[in-house]
Amino acid sequence: MSGHGPCAGSRAAQSNRPSLELADIVRAHRTAYEQSHTLSLTERAVLDAIARCRTAALGGHVDVCTECGLVQPTYNSCHNRHCPKCPAVAQAKWIAARLERVLPTHYFHVVFTLPAELRGITKANRSTVFRLLLRCAAATLLQLGHDPKRLGGELGVTAVLHTWTQQLHFHPHAHCIVTGGALSPDGERWISAHPDYLFPVHVMGKLYRGKLLAALRRAQRRGELRLRDPDRFASLLSRLYRKNWVVYCKRPFGGPQQVISYLGQYTHRVALSNHRLVAMDEHTVTFRTKSGQRVPLDADTFLSRWLSHLVPKGFVKIRHYGLMSSSHATTRLETARRRLERAGATAPAPAPASARPDHHAEIHSATWREVIRLLTGIDLGSCPACGSRALERRPLPRLLEPRGPPKAA
Numbered sequence: 001m002s003g004h005g006p007c008a009g010s011r012a013a014q015s016n017r018p019s020l021e022l023a024d025i026v027r028a029h030r031t032a033y034e035q036s037h038t039l040s041l042t043e044r045a046v047l048d049a050i051a052r053c054r055t056a057a058l059g060g061h062v063d064v065c066t067e068c069g070l071v072q073p074t075y076n077s078c079h080n081r082h083c084p085k086c087p088a089v090a091q092a093k094w095i096a097a098r099l100e101r102v103l104p105t106h107y108f109h110v111v112f113t114l115p116a117e118l119r120g121i122t123k124a125n126r127s128t129v130f131r132l133l134l135r136c137a138a139a140t141l142l143q144l145g146h147d148p149k150r151l152g153g154e155l156g157v158t159a160v161l162h163t164w165t166q167q168l169h170f171h172p173h174a175h176c177i178v179t180g181g182a183l184s185p186d187g188e189r190w191i192s193a194h195p196d197y198l199f200p201v202h203v204m205g206k207l208y209r210g211k212l213l214a215a216l217r218r219a220q221r222r223g224e225l226r227l228r229d230p231d232r233f234a235s236l237l238s239r240l241y242r243k244n245w246v247v248y249c250k251r252p253f254g255g256p257q258q259v260i261s262y263l264g265q266y267t268h269r270v271a272l273s274n275h276r277l278v279a280m281d282e283h284t285v286t287f288r289t290k291s292g293q294r295v296p297l298d299a300d301t302f303l304s305r306w307l308s309h310l311v312p313k314g315f316v317k318i319r320h321y322g323l324m325s326s327s328h329a330t331t332r333l334e335t336a337r338r339r340l341e342r343a344g345a346t347a348p349a350p351a352p353a354s355a356r357p358d359h360h361a362e363i364h365s366a367t368w369r370e371v372i373r374l375l376t377g378i379d380l381g382s383c384p385a386c387g388s389r390a391l392e393r394r395p396l397p398r399l400l401e402p403r404g405p406p407k408a409a
Contacts, residue, residue: 018274029299049078060396067388106180107253108198112137113173127312134159136211137174138321153182153191156323164271166289168305183336190339204247271309
């Protein structure tokens with residue numbers, strides 16, 4: 001996929017474009033925000049990208065239909081993973097690749113949350129703590145899966161990092177998608193878990209607590225954490241050992257179809273979609289939660305909350321463990337699939353239109369234009385007015401901008 005190709009659904013998005021976008025808020029309030037906040041290089045780069053996404057600042061092309069004379073400009077997208085306009089193609093390609101690893105069994109959904117007391121440390125050490133959160137959550141599940149008193153085999157786990165609540169508060173947690181069973185150590189049997197029960201949540205909570213706190217202590221000894229007061233940090237960890245950590249086991253997935261649907265909704269989700277933005281004025285931004293509640297915030301607070309959810313550059317927020325790890329993709333994972341098929345497990349049910357199995361091989365190797373056609377049915381090679389394929393594509397020059405943040409609207 002070209003680094004400067006139009007974002008997914010460039011034509012479809014024009015007909016379904018929200019009246020207010022995050023880019024509008026950035027352009028209107030960034031200058032005032034920077035007067036009282038110092039932006040990091042990452043924050044500056046992300047805000048630059050979002051403000052310029054699908055504008056003349058990034059250039060683009062114009063399609064001219066030689067049959068009916070339609071002239072339609074399309075501007076390039078930023079392809080920044082935090083941009084609410086840009087996840088669709090990457091999301092579709094990722095899901096298409098993951099479909100090849102979905103096992104025909106039921107799945108569980110387990111959520112591991114970082115205690116509120118660790119949020120300050122996390123903000124100063126995002127990459128380290130986020131990595132430990134995902135690793136310890138997965139290790140908890142894998143250890144219990146290997147316990148001969150429970151399943152006695154190897155689970156498959158996909159862990160996804162989220163950092164936000166509906167009101168954009170900083171709330172790091174890991175969503176784990178877990179196979180409803182495990183492959184025996186010798187690879188001869190698939191050991192199925194009860195359809196409604198995986199492991200006791202209090203046991204998961206205690207084991208997760210021990211693993212994460214021990215990992216944080218090791219990170220401190222290795223000098224991997226930036227700490228203002230190491231003694232206070234050690235005291236904090238001691239207090240957290242005495243606190244109950246709650247692990248939330250959500251209602252189990254019914255099967256592969258629900259897993260695929262979940263992946264489509266959550267893996268490439270950004271903290272706030274444009275469709276949840278309600279209104280903006282000189283001082284206030286209002287957005288809507290999933291439950292329909294309207295949340296008005298002053299623009300400074302809104303931008304602070306939104307920026308708190310930027311993932312560090314290069315950080316991988318979707319990780320696979322156990323049977324789902326890359327090292328097992330063509331070995332133990334396929335052995336598990338054969339054992340399930342031998343036991344009479346059914347093939348995955350049809351997935352949502354956004355990730356249909358009959359298209360997954362095409363999407364995985366497709367260009368962004370082909371992905372849009374498979375996802376939406378829109379053929380970007382034909383004229384939207386007359387249907388003719390007599391389109392001539394002409395480049396639009398990139399608009400040169402002065403350096404510095406965009407001026408307030």
